Amino acid sequence: MNPDPRRRLLVIGIGAGDPDHLTLAAVKAIGRADVFFVLGKGPEKSSLTDLRRRMLDEHARPPFRVVEAEDPWRDRAQEGRSGYTAAVHDWRSRRADVYERLIRDELEPGRTGALLVWGDPALYDSTLGILAEVEERGTVAFDTEVVPGVSSVSALAARHRITLNQVGRPVRITPARRLREEGLDDADVVVMLDAGESFTEVAGDGVWIYWGAYVGTPDEILVSGRLPDVAERISRLRAEARARHGWIMDTYLLRTFDGPVGGGADGSADGASGRAPSV
Structure with a gap:
Protein backbone atom coordinates (compact mmCIF):
# COMPACT_ATOMS: atom_id res chain seq x y z
CA MET A 1 0.00 0.00 0.00
CA ASN A 2 1.28 3.47 -0.88
CA PRO A 3 2.15 5.19 2.43
CA ASP A 4 1.19 8.62 0.99
CA PRO A 5 -1.99 8.37 -1.11
CA ARG A 6 -2.47 12.12 -1.60
CA ARG A 7 -1.73 13.74 -4.91
CA ARG A 8 1.01 16.40 -4.87
CA LEU A 9 1.18 19.37 -7.22
CA LEU A 10 4.24 21.54 -7.80
CA VAL A 11 3.76 25.08 -9.14
CA ILE A 12 7.21 25.92 -10.45
CA GLY A 13 8.31 29.41 -11.48
CA ILE A 14 10.57 29.03 -14.51
CA GLY A 15 11.64 32.62 -15.11
CA ALA A 16 10.88 35.15 -17.81
CA GLY A 17 12.19 33.11 -20.75
CA ASP A 18 15.90 32.47 -20.30
CA PRO A 19 16.42 28.75 -19.45
CA ASP A 20 19.35 29.85 -17.26
CA HIS A 21 16.88 31.70 -15.02
CA LEU A 22 15.77 28.37 -13.59
CA THR A 23 16.73 28.31 -9.93
CA LEU A 24 18.32 25.27 -8.30
CA ALA A 25 15.05 24.78 -6.41
CA ALA A 26 13.14 24.77 -9.72
CA VAL A 27 15.54 22.23 -11.26
CA LYS A 28 15.16 19.95 -8.23
CA ALA A 29 11.39 20.30 -8.32
CA ILE A 30 11.25 19.43 -12.03
CA GLY A 31 13.26 16.31 -11.22
CA ARG A 32 10.67 15.23 -8.64
CA ALA A 33 7.60 15.36 -10.89
CA ASP A 34 5.96 12.35 -12.51
CA VAL A 35 3.51 14.27 -14.71
CA PHE A 36 3.77 17.75 -16.26
CA PHE A 37 0.63 19.61 -17.25
CA VAL A 38 1.03 22.05 -20.15
CA LEU A 39 -1.74 24.35 -21.35
CA GLY A 40 -1.26 25.35 -24.98
CA LYS A 41 -2.02 28.89 -26.11
CA GLY A 42 -2.40 28.28 -29.82
CA PRO A 43 0.07 27.93 -32.69
CA GLU A 44 1.23 31.56 -32.49
CA LYS A 45 2.64 30.89 -29.01
CA SER A 46 4.02 27.44 -29.70
CA SER A 47 7.52 28.74 -28.95
CA LEU A 48 6.52 29.02 -25.29
CA THR A 49 5.49 25.37 -25.21
CA ASP A 50 8.68 24.40 -27.03
CA LEU A 51 10.78 26.17 -24.40
CA ARG A 52 9.02 24.25 -21.62
CA ARG A 53 9.73 21.03 -23.50
CA ARG A 54 13.42 21.85 -23.73
CA MET A 55 13.52 22.47 -19.99
CA LEU A 56 11.94 19.08 -19.37
CA ASP A 57 14.33 17.34 -21.75
CA GLU A 58 17.23 18.77 -19.76
CA HIS A 59 16.01 18.51 -16.17
CA ALA A 60 13.10 16.05 -15.84
CA ARG A 61 13.86 12.50 -14.72
CA PRO A 62 12.43 9.61 -16.75
CA PRO A 63 9.98 8.11 -16.72
CA PHE A 64 7.70 11.12 -16.80
CA ARG A 65 4.63 12.10 -18.79
CA VAL A 66 3.60 15.36 -20.41
CA VAL A 67 -0.13 15.97 -20.62
CA GLU A 68 -1.23 18.86 -22.82
CA ALA A 69 -4.58 20.63 -22.81
CA GLU A 70 -5.96 23.66 -24.60
CA ASP A 71 -6.07 26.87 -22.60
CA PRO A 72 -9.66 28.20 -22.54
CA TRP A 73 -10.42 31.23 -24.66
CA ARG A 74 -10.60 34.52 -22.79
CA ASP A 75 -12.77 37.50 -23.72
CA ARG A 76 -10.38 40.46 -23.94
CA ALA A 77 -12.85 42.86 -25.53
CA GLN A 78 -14.68 43.81 -22.33
CA GLU A 79 -14.46 47.49 -21.43
CA GLY A 80 -14.54 49.02 -17.97
CA ARG A 81 -13.45 47.56 -14.65
CA SER A 82 -16.64 45.55 -14.02
CA GLY A 83 -16.63 44.00 -17.50
CA TYR A 84 -12.94 43.18 -17.28
CA THR A 85 -13.34 41.60 -13.83
CA ALA A 86 -16.29 39.50 -14.97
CA ALA A 87 -14.39 38.28 -18.03
CA VAL A 88 -11.37 37.29 -15.91
CA HIS A 89 -13.54 35.41 -13.40
CA ASP A 90 -15.28 33.54 -16.23
CA TRP A 91 -11.94 32.58 -17.78
CA ARG A 92 -10.51 31.47 -14.44
CA SER A 93 -13.54 29.29 -13.76
CA ARG A 94 -13.23 27.55 -17.13
CA ARG A 95 -9.49 27.11 -16.58
CA ALA A 96 -10.27 25.59 -13.17
CA ASP A 97 -12.44 23.04 -15.00
CA VAL A 98 -9.38 22.04 -17.05
CA TYR A 99 -7.06 21.78 -14.04
CA GLU A 100 -9.66 19.82 -12.10
CA ARG A 101 -9.96 17.27 -14.90
CA LEU A 102 -6.20 16.97 -15.39
CA ILE A 103 -5.48 16.44 -11.69
CA ARG A 104 -8.33 13.97 -11.24
CA ASP A 105 -7.85 11.94 -14.43
CA GLU A 106 -4.13 12.21 -15.19
CA LEU A 107 -2.47 12.28 -11.76
CA GLU A 108 -2.70 9.09 -9.73
CA PRO A 109 -2.93 9.29 -5.93
CA GLY A 110 0.54 9.29 -4.41
CA ARG A 111 2.10 10.81 -7.55
CA THR A 112 3.51 14.29 -8.14
CA GLY A 113 2.34 16.61 -10.91
CA ALA A 114 3.83 19.93 -11.96
CA LEU A 115 2.84 23.16 -13.67
CA LEU A 116 5.64 25.26 -15.15
CA VAL A 117 4.71 28.91 -14.69
CA TRP A 118 6.37 31.82 -16.47
CA GLY A 119 8.11 34.29 -14.20
CA ASP A 120 7.05 33.97 -10.56
CA PRO A 121 3.74 32.29 -9.64
CA ALA A 122 3.07 35.00 -7.03
CA LEU A 123 3.22 37.98 -9.43
CA TYR A 124 0.46 38.60 -11.99
CA ASP A 125 -0.18 34.92 -12.62
CA SER A 126 -3.52 33.20 -12.16
CA THR A 127 -2.37 29.64 -11.44
CA LEU A 128 -2.48 29.73 -7.64
CA GLY A 129 -5.89 31.40 -7.55
CA ILE A 130 -7.30 28.86 -9.99
CA LEU A 131 -5.91 25.93 -8.01
CA ALA A 132 -7.49 27.42 -4.87
CA GLU A 133 -10.85 27.35 -6.67
CA VAL A 134 -10.30 23.69 -7.61
CA GLU A 135 -9.55 22.86 -3.98
CA GLU A 136 -12.70 24.68 -2.82
CA ARG A 137 -14.82 22.51 -5.11
CA GLY A 138 -13.76 19.47 -3.07
CA THR A 139 -13.88 17.04 -6.01
CA VAL A 140 -10.20 16.09 -5.89
CA ALA A 141 -7.70 16.36 -3.00
CA PHE A 142 -4.09 17.43 -3.51
CA ASP A 143 -1.25 19.21 -1.72
CA THR A 144 0.34 22.23 -3.40
CA GLU A 145 3.96 23.37 -3.19
CA VAL A 146 5.11 26.63 -4.79
CA VAL A 147 8.62 27.21 -6.12
CA PRO A 148 9.33 30.92 -6.75
CA GLY A 149 10.94 32.05 -9.99
CA VAL A 150 12.70 35.04 -11.54
CA SER A 151 9.93 37.45 -12.50
CA PRO A 260 18.08 66.86 -14.76
CA VAL A 261 18.22 63.51 -16.51
CA GLY A 262 21.33 62.30 -18.26
CA GLY A 263 21.76 59.75 -21.01
CA GLY A 264 22.95 59.63 -24.57
CA ALA A 265 23.22 62.56 -26.92
CA ASP A 266 19.51 62.32 -27.70
CA GLY A 267 18.46 61.17 -24.22
CA SER A 268 17.60 57.67 -25.39
CA ALA A 269 19.29 54.36 -25.98
CA ASP A 270 18.78 50.79 -27.03
CA GLY A 271 19.51 47.95 -24.68
CA ALA A 272 20.96 48.79 -21.29
CA SER A 273 23.26 51.54 -22.53
CA GLY A 274 20.97 54.49 -21.84
CA ARG A 275 21.67 55.45 -18.24
CA ALA A 276 19.80 57.89 -16.06
CA PRO A 277 21.33 59.34 -12.88
CA SER A 278 22.40 56.82 -10.25
CA VAL A 279 19.80 55.93 -7.67
Whole structure:
Protein backbone atom coordinates (compact mmCIF):
# COMPACT_ATOMS: atom_id res chain seq x y z
CA MET A 1 0.00 0.00 0.00
CA ASN A 2 1.28 3.47 -0.88
CA PRO A 3 2.15 5.19 2.43
CA ASP A 4 1.19 8.62 0.99
CA PRO A 5 -1.99 8.37 -1.11
CA ARG A 6 -2.47 12.12 -1.60
CA ARG A 7 -1.73 13.74 -4.91
CA ARG A 8 1.01 16.40 -4.87
CA LEU A 9 1.18 19.37 -7.22
CA LEU A 10 4.24 21.54 -7.80
CA VAL A 11 3.76 25.08 -9.14
CA ILE A 12 7.21 25.92 -10.45
CA GLY A 13 8.31 29.41 -11.48
CA ILE A 14 10.57 29.03 -14.51
CA GLY A 15 11.64 32.62 -15.11
CA ALA A 16 10.88 35.15 -17.81
CA GLY A 17 12.19 33.11 -20.75
CA ASP A 18 15.90 32.47 -20.30
CA PRO A 19 16.42 28.75 -19.45
CA ASP A 20 19.35 29.85 -17.26
CA HIS A 21 16.88 31.70 -15.02
CA LEU A 22 15.77 28.37 -13.59
CA THR A 23 16.73 28.31 -9.93
CA LEU A 24 18.32 25.27 -8.30
CA ALA A 25 15.05 24.78 -6.41
CA ALA A 26 13.14 24.77 -9.72
CA VAL A 27 15.54 22.23 -11.26
CA LYS A 28 15.16 19.95 -8.23
CA ALA A 29 11.39 20.30 -8.32
CA ILE A 30 11.25 19.43 -12.03
CA GLY A 31 13.26 16.31 -11.22
CA ARG A 32 10.67 15.23 -8.64
CA ALA A 33 7.60 15.36 -10.89
CA ASP A 34 5.96 12.35 -12.51
CA VAL A 35 3.51 14.27 -14.71
CA PHE A 36 3.77 17.75 -16.26
CA PHE A 37 0.63 19.61 -17.25
CA VAL A 38 1.03 22.05 -20.15
CA LEU A 39 -1.74 24.35 -21.35
CA GLY A 40 -1.26 25.35 -24.98
CA LYS A 41 -2.02 28.89 -26.11
CA GLY A 42 -2.40 28.28 -29.82
CA PRO A 43 0.07 27.93 -32.69
CA GLU A 44 1.23 31.56 -32.49
CA LYS A 45 2.64 30.89 -29.01
CA SER A 46 4.02 27.44 -29.70
CA SER A 47 7.52 28.74 -28.95
CA LEU A 48 6.52 29.02 -25.29
CA THR A 49 5.49 25.37 -25.21
CA ASP A 50 8.68 24.40 -27.03
CA LEU A 51 10.78 26.17 -24.40
CA ARG A 52 9.02 24.25 -21.62
CA ARG A 53 9.73 21.03 -23.50
CA ARG A 54 13.42 21.85 -23.73
CA MET A 55 13.52 22.47 -19.99
CA LEU A 56 11.94 19.08 -19.37
CA ASP A 57 14.33 17.34 -21.75
CA GLU A 58 17.23 18.77 -19.76
CA HIS A 59 16.01 18.51 -16.17
CA ALA A 60 13.10 16.05 -15.84
CA ARG A 61 13.86 12.50 -14.72
CA PRO A 62 12.43 9.61 -16.75
CA PRO A 63 9.98 8.11 -16.72
CA PHE A 64 7.70 11.12 -16.80
CA ARG A 65 4.63 12.10 -18.79
CA VAL A 66 3.60 15.36 -20.41
CA VAL A 67 -0.13 15.97 -20.62
CA GLU A 68 -1.23 18.86 -22.82
CA ALA A 69 -4.58 20.63 -22.81
CA GLU A 70 -5.96 23.66 -24.60
CA ASP A 71 -6.07 26.87 -22.60
CA PRO A 72 -9.66 28.20 -22.54
CA TRP A 73 -10.42 31.23 -24.66
CA ARG A 74 -10.60 34.52 -22.79
CA ASP A 75 -12.77 37.50 -23.72
CA ARG A 76 -10.38 40.46 -23.94
CA ALA A 77 -12.85 42.86 -25.53
CA GLN A 78 -14.68 43.81 -22.33
CA GLU A 79 -14.46 47.49 -21.43
CA GLY A 80 -14.54 49.02 -17.97
CA ARG A 81 -13.45 47.56 -14.65
CA SER A 82 -16.64 45.55 -14.02
CA GLY A 83 -16.63 44.00 -17.50
CA TYR A 84 -12.94 43.18 -17.28
CA THR A 85 -13.34 41.60 -13.83
CA ALA A 86 -16.29 39.50 -14.97
CA ALA A 87 -14.39 38.28 -18.03
CA VAL A 88 -11.37 37.29 -15.91
CA HIS A 89 -13.54 35.41 -13.40
CA ASP A 90 -15.28 33.54 -16.23
CA TRP A 91 -11.94 32.58 -17.78
CA ARG A 92 -10.51 31.47 -14.44
CA SER A 93 -13.54 29.29 -13.76
CA ARG A 94 -13.23 27.55 -17.13
CA ARG A 95 -9.49 27.11 -16.58
CA ALA A 96 -10.27 25.59 -13.17
CA ASP A 97 -12.44 23.04 -15.00
CA VAL A 98 -9.38 22.04 -17.05
CA TYR A 99 -7.06 21.78 -14.04
CA GLU A 100 -9.66 19.82 -12.10
CA ARG A 101 -9.96 17.27 -14.90
CA LEU A 102 -6.20 16.97 -15.39
CA ILE A 103 -5.48 16.44 -11.69
CA ARG A 104 -8.33 13.97 -11.24
CA ASP A 105 -7.85 11.94 -14.43
CA GLU A 106 -4.13 12.21 -15.19
CA LEU A 107 -2.47 12.28 -11.76
CA GLU A 108 -2.70 9.09 -9.73
CA PRO A 109 -2.93 9.29 -5.93
CA GLY A 110 0.54 9.29 -4.41
CA ARG A 111 2.10 10.81 -7.55
CA THR A 112 3.51 14.29 -8.14
CA GLY A 113 2.34 16.61 -10.91
CA ALA A 114 3.83 19.93 -11.96
CA LEU A 115 2.84 23.16 -13.67
CA LEU A 116 5.64 25.26 -15.15
CA VAL A 117 4.71 28.91 -14.69
CA TRP A 118 6.37 31.82 -16.47
CA GLY A 119 8.11 34.29 -14.20
CA ASP A 120 7.05 33.97 -10.56
CA PRO A 121 3.74 32.29 -9.64
CA ALA A 122 3.07 35.00 -7.03
CA LEU A 123 3.22 37.98 -9.43
CA TYR A 124 0.46 38.60 -11.99
CA ASP A 125 -0.18 34.92 -12.62
CA SER A 126 -3.52 33.20 -12.16
CA THR A 127 -2.37 29.64 -11.44
CA LEU A 128 -2.48 29.73 -7.64
CA GLY A 129 -5.89 31.40 -7.55
CA ILE A 130 -7.30 28.86 -9.99
CA LEU A 131 -5.91 25.93 -8.01
CA ALA A 132 -7.49 27.42 -4.87
CA GLU A 133 -10.85 27.35 -6.67
CA VAL A 134 -10.30 23.69 -7.61
CA GLU A 135 -9.55 22.86 -3.98
CA GLU A 136 -12.70 24.68 -2.82
CA ARG A 137 -14.82 22.51 -5.11
CA GLY A 138 -13.76 19.47 -3.07
CA THR A 139 -13.88 17.04 -6.01
CA VAL A 140 -10.20 16.09 -5.89
CA ALA A 141 -7.70 16.36 -3.00
CA PHE A 142 -4.09 17.43 -3.51
CA ASP A 143 -1.25 19.21 -1.72
CA THR A 144 0.34 22.23 -3.40
CA GLU A 145 3.96 23.37 -3.19
CA VAL A 146 5.11 26.63 -4.79
CA VAL A 147 8.62 27.21 -6.12
CA PRO A 148 9.33 30.92 -6.75
CA GLY A 149 10.94 32.05 -9.99
CA VAL A 150 12.70 35.04 -11.54
CA SER A 151 9.93 37.45 -12.50
CA SER A 152 9.82 39.49 -15.68
CA VAL A 153 10.11 42.56 -13.44
CA SER A 154 13.39 41.36 -11.92
CA ALA A 155 14.68 40.34 -15.35
CA LEU A 156 13.78 43.74 -16.82
CA ALA A 157 15.72 45.60 -14.11
CA ALA A 158 18.70 43.30 -14.51
CA ARG A 159 18.85 43.72 -18.28
CA HIS A 160 18.72 47.52 -17.94
CA ARG A 161 21.24 47.40 -15.07
CA ILE A 162 19.04 49.44 -12.73
CA THR A 163 17.41 49.02 -9.35
CA LEU A 164 13.62 48.92 -9.19
CA ASN A 165 13.52 51.51 -6.43
CA GLN A 166 15.10 54.89 -5.88
CA VAL A 167 16.46 55.69 -2.42
CA GLY A 168 13.64 56.16 0.06
CA ARG A 169 10.90 55.93 -2.58
CA PRO A 170 8.24 53.25 -3.12
CA VAL A 171 7.63 51.08 -6.17
CA ARG A 172 4.13 50.38 -7.47
CA ILE A 173 3.34 47.42 -9.71
CA THR A 174 0.16 47.85 -11.70
CA PRO A 175 -1.72 46.60 -14.75
CA ALA A 176 -1.85 49.15 -17.54
CA ARG A 177 -5.58 49.82 -17.17
CA ARG A 178 -4.93 51.17 -13.65
CA LEU A 179 -2.14 53.40 -14.95
CA ARG A 180 -4.72 55.08 -17.19
CA GLU A 181 -7.01 55.63 -14.21
CA GLU A 182 -4.46 56.64 -11.59
CA GLY A 183 -1.49 58.06 -13.48
CA LEU A 184 1.89 58.54 -11.82
CA ASP A 185 2.38 59.51 -8.19
CA ASP A 186 5.45 59.68 -5.96
CA ALA A 187 6.29 56.04 -6.72
CA ASP A 188 8.21 54.50 -9.57
CA VAL A 189 5.69 52.40 -11.51
CA VAL A 190 6.17 48.97 -13.06
CA VAL A 191 3.49 48.43 -15.71
CA MET A 192 2.37 45.00 -16.88
CA LEU A 193 -0.27 43.71 -19.29
CA ASP A 194 -0.21 46.84 -21.47
CA ALA A 195 -1.95 45.83 -24.69
CA GLY A 196 -3.06 49.41 -25.33
CA GLU A 197 0.29 51.22 -24.94
CA SER A 198 -0.78 53.28 -21.93
CA PHE A 199 2.69 54.81 -21.72
CA THR A 200 1.78 57.03 -24.68
CA GLU A 201 -0.76 58.80 -22.42
CA VAL A 202 1.78 59.69 -19.71
CA ALA A 203 3.06 63.26 -19.81
CA GLY A 204 6.21 64.74 -18.31
CA ASP A 205 9.68 65.62 -19.57
CA GLY A 206 11.21 64.17 -16.40
CA VAL A 207 9.71 60.69 -16.90
CA TRP A 208 12.02 57.91 -18.05
CA ILE A 209 10.90 54.54 -19.35
CA TYR A 210 12.80 51.26 -19.17
CA TRP A 211 10.98 48.94 -21.57
CA GLY A 212 11.57 45.35 -22.53
CA ALA A 213 9.84 42.72 -24.67
CA TYR A 214 10.52 38.96 -24.73
CA VAL A 215 13.02 39.59 -21.94
CA GLY A 216 15.46 36.73 -21.51
CA THR A 217 14.74 35.16 -24.89
CA PRO A 218 16.68 35.35 -28.18
CA ASP A 219 14.01 37.81 -29.41
CA GLU A 220 14.59 40.26 -26.56
CA ILE A 221 14.14 43.98 -27.31
CA LEU A 222 15.17 46.70 -24.85
CA VAL A 223 14.72 50.48 -25.02
CA SER A 224 15.31 53.11 -22.36
CA GLY A 225 15.25 56.88 -22.34
CA ARG A 226 13.11 59.94 -21.74
CA LEU A 227 9.54 58.88 -22.39
CA PRO A 228 8.73 61.72 -24.82
CA ASP A 229 11.83 60.83 -26.84
CA VAL A 230 11.31 57.07 -27.16
CA ALA A 231 7.53 56.45 -26.87
CA GLU A 232 6.95 56.54 -30.61
CA ARG A 233 9.87 54.20 -31.25
CA ILE A 234 8.63 51.71 -28.66
CA SER A 235 5.19 51.73 -30.30
CA ARG A 236 6.77 50.99 -33.67
CA LEU A 237 8.93 48.19 -32.27
CA ARG A 238 5.91 46.66 -30.52
CA ALA A 239 3.90 46.66 -33.74
CA GLU A 240 6.76 45.11 -35.73
CA ALA A 241 7.39 42.44 -33.08
CA ARG A 242 3.72 41.53 -32.81
CA ALA A 243 3.44 41.20 -36.57
CA ARG A 244 6.55 39.03 -36.67
CA HIS A 245 5.70 36.68 -33.79
CA GLY A 246 1.92 36.88 -33.59
CA TRP A 247 2.09 37.94 -29.93
CA ILE A 248 4.11 40.14 -27.62
CA MET A 249 5.03 39.89 -23.95
CA ASP A 250 6.48 43.11 -22.55
CA THR A 251 6.72 45.20 -19.39
CA TYR A 252 8.28 48.49 -18.39
CA LEU A 253 9.28 50.76 -15.53
CA LEU A 254 8.31 54.44 -15.45
CA ARG A 255 10.60 56.57 -13.29
CA THR A 256 10.34 60.26 -12.47
CA PHE A 257 13.49 62.19 -11.60
CA ASP A 258 13.41 65.43 -9.63
CA GLY A 259 16.52 66.86 -11.28
CA PRO A 260 18.08 66.86 -14.76
CA VAL A 261 18.22 63.51 -16.51
CA GLY A 262 21.33 62.30 -18.26
CA GLY A 263 21.76 59.75 -21.01
CA GLY A 264 22.95 59.63 -24.57
CA ALA A 265 23.22 62.56 -26.92
CA ASP A 266 19.51 62.32 -27.70
CA GLY A 267 18.46 61.17 -24.22
CA SER A 268 17.60 57.67 -25.39
CA ALA A 269 19.29 54.36 -25.98
CA ASP A 270 18.78 50.79 -27.03
CA GLY A 271 19.51 47.95 -24.68
CA ALA A 272 20.96 48.79 -21.29
CA SER A 273 23.26 51.54 -22.53
CA GLY A 274 20.97 54.49 -21.84
CA ARG A 275 21.67 55.45 -18.24
CA ALA A 276 19.80 57.89 -16.06
CA PRO A 277 21.33 59.34 -12.88
CA SER A 278 22.40 56.82 -10.25
CA VAL A 279 19.80 55.93 -7.67
